[in-house]
Amino acid sequence: MPAHLTVRRPSPSTVSFSVSNAPTCLTLAAKLAFGIKLATRILLFLFVLFINAAKLCRMSSFAQSKSDALWQDLWSTTIGTLAGRIADTYSWPVVAGLVTVLVFRRGYTEESLLVIRGLGIQTSTSWAMYWSTAATRFIPTTQIQDIVIHEAFQGFEVRFYLAVIVEGEPNAVVVFPSLLPNRRILEEVWRGTRQCLYESKSSPLHN
Template identity: 45%
Template sequence: MLTTQPHLRVRRPSPTTVEYTISTSPTLTLPLRLLLVTTIILRLLVGFSILLLLYSKYLLSNFAPDSSTRGLPPAAFLSYDYIAYVLGQIHTSRAGVLSTRLATLTPYSLLLPLSFLVLHILLRRPHTTESLLVLRGLGIQTSTSSASYLSSATTRFIPTEKVQDILVNEAFRGFEVRYYLVVVVEGEEEVVVVFPRLLPRRVIVEKVWRGVRGCLWEKGKEDRVVSGGKG
């Protein structure tokens, strides 16, 4: 319900600019918005619980500071002493006491791998978004969202003079034939695959291909589909 099949959105800010976006994000209806908000709250609560458990385990180790310094009143806001005071208050709360008991019973060999695995899952983006921005006379820019919230999207700009051609290629992926859009760049042996993570359906790929060529070169090149490649 939180994701859908890759679908296409087209945006035309100007007659010489067009952006094609492929996303697995569904249309945000009111029930879906509420579900997303609930999911975010649950992620935050689980993430906070994991961090509190790790912090409690740290306080039980020999590397923890003297507990007598944790009850000092806070100094300047966001100073080291203030942060230490806040952490001390959290540690002595009900949640902190429960976390300490659980940390005492959980060995490092089990706590650390499970904690990092859960945090990795919590930090993964639920949706994938890839886009192709076409600027007539300037070039094209590809963008792919990262799989994690901790990293930014991967983008690349290719000037028009470097774009030799834009083709629809085909390859075998297992027993399935998949079609994908590629950009032939001057001076590079490898082609640039557009929408590499989602690999949308053929009808979407061909629609984007025709639109890109029409915006970038108008009718300056002959349309053609090139078959080949391997999965």
């Protein structure tokens, strides 16, 4: 999914640029696909819980529950039989891995740049899991030497990237390092960032 840009301006001195490759639910087909994906995640999560219940029932401390008629009927169903086989075959780490990969993985990346005039900028990159916190870095205005758009080779492809040159650091800080959005998005972010930081609308574009 191509990366798309969202711009928010909560105040004249603050602007936020968010780039994400999450699918946009604008059409009926996209909304239907999102609904199916969400329902599938919920069903997978419930099935994994069912597998965990099966593993508990196979432990000695839960042996008596297996004699209950309700449990007997439950484990004799197709889903119960499948959950029991998986519980007997795989260990706890494997089942936990199923929860992590199939249920709690985002499936998309989101990166942002927050610009506050007089203070500085903050970059943020979200991790793959829903419960993980984003990796952020704040760069004060006094340490920002320049904000530029560079180009580099990625394999046989030329890619553009937005970079912040920080005083005292040998390497520039790359903004949106995971997604590397196209040049049109980068130019819009570059102009908006410089306008917010320096209140300038006529700065030349760096390549």
